[in-house]
Amino acid sequence: MLAAVDHVQLAAPPGSEDALRAYYVDTLGMTEIPKPPVLAARGGCWFGAGAVQLHLGIETDFRPSSKAHPGLRVVGIEAYAARLEAHGAQVTWDENLPGHRRFYSKDPVGNRLEFLEPRS
Template sequence: MINFKRADHFQIVVPLERLEEARIFYTDIIGLEPIERPKFTSKGYWFNIANIQLHLNTEEAMPRTSRHNAFEVTDIAAARKHLENNGVEFLEEPLIPGRERFSFIDPFGNRIELLEML
């Protein structure tokens, strides 16, 4: 399980036909708590991450870009091991003094950065 401390920024989008698969990934693998979402014309889910919300919405599939969401965690090594154990794809990030970090790609092409302040 990933112990989230705070979110720097976030937006997750998935193709409409993969929305339920995304809900399962973000609840069962990532460990987010689903919360009630207001009724909108678009489909999606909302989750709690620490004291921030992540909104999962739908959009046509796009190629990978440098767009990403970043989350500070309390134990980056444990987060990495958990994701590795679940077969998640990683990207290494350039070093930034005072931070240990890496990115991963969710099954829907979203790049997500995890970081721990040193």
């Protein structure tokens, strides 16, 4: 029986770890999670915030998906969007999900991320 999503894996090109750390830690406010040594040898990095974990794995022939994305629930979506914009990230609002405020942004390698908050 499924109980929860443990993590979401996204791909990234070789050598992008420093840019990913800057974005996921500084821009999004996540914490880097140390990878087990056997997995760290493959490159990439893991990040967490509360129960949310995003794993960025290295893919030699990386191409960001134009549609696939994780949906990340936030609290205080206006302030969070302002935080991303203050760090230079583009924020694209979308009002097409009933009962929610949401926007999309892309990480430095082009992975699409959705940020959403239920309306009160």
